[in-house]
Amino acid sequence: MGGKDADLVRNVLVLGAGAMGCYFAARLIEAGTSVTLVDVDKARIDTLNASGLTVIDDRGTRNVPVKASTAQALRDVASMVIVFTKGIHTATAMQQIAHLVGPETFALTLQNGLGNAETIAATIGRDHVMFGVTDVPADLVPPAEVHSHGKGKITLWSMEEAGTPQAHMLEALFEAAGMSAKADPSAQVAVWEKVAFNAALNAPSAILECPVGGLDSVAGRAIVEAVVEETVAVAHANKVAVDPTRIMARVNHALATHREHKPSMLQDILAGRATEIDLINGAVMAAGEAIGVSTPVTATLVHLVRAKEQFART
Known part of the structure; x- marks a missing residue:
């Protein structure tokens, strides 16, 4: 990616080191994206930093080195935040990364339920928030092994028209990582x-x-x-x-x-x-x-x- 696309993926934070967060982070890292997994579990963070993620999917089995951290320990402003926390933790998670949000920070929620995008927009602004769904399969085997078998897709769009270019950039980002994605106004x-x-x-x-x-x-x-x-x-x-x-x-x-x-x-x-x-x-x-x-x-x-x-x- 070049130009604005490169700016969008300069410093990606994935909130929530559960099954989905770990699998998405691993796939993006393998595609060359700079990703930090953000979680509140210090023991899990230490394990991920020490041994990386073991990924087992239809591509095979491999170890993917990852960077994991608490939000409080990070200082650099994020270019993109992908939110995978449980919906009941969205507001707290956004409060914890408020110091990492700048005027050019964008966010994507692929969480279950309704209302997550609006909660994220309270911190980042509606023009910078994208939302969607995914049925990409992922199961976490503690402490640091993630399994994904079978096909899945990502459907996403922007809350406001101003975010449409970034929605298409994210589609390209996921596709480059070998994941099926579509920026779709009917998301x-x-x-x-x-x-x-x-x-x-x-x-x-x-x-x-x-x-x-x-x-x-x-x-x-x-x-x-x-x-x-x-x-x-x-x-x-x-x-x-x-x-x-x-x-x-x-x-x-x-x-x-x-x-x-x-x-x-x-x-x-x-x-x-x-x-x-x-x-x-x-x-x-x-x-x-x-x-x-x-x-x-x-x-x-x-x-x-x-x-x-x-x-x-x-």
């Missing part, structure tokens, strides 16, 4: 369709404490389909042209082929961690309330997950 559709998918499977699975296959029953499907229907109604009311047939096809595929998968919200409940309920089902409920669309099944799931979280803390 908001992809975001909402992923929210509908996650809302339909995550919360019921967390409440019932069952893997995805446990929802494949008459009663389970009634809940799942109602959540999809409500999310689609809210999206359409907000002029986001999601396709319910496409969403249900993805849901049915998961019910048929990923039966033993434990969604992240279930994993959080079982581990006693806070969930992303407010960024997924809760965000759909709030968006519905704001525009006058009722979401009774979604609202019930939100309250049940919140109740489980509160009970776990007592």
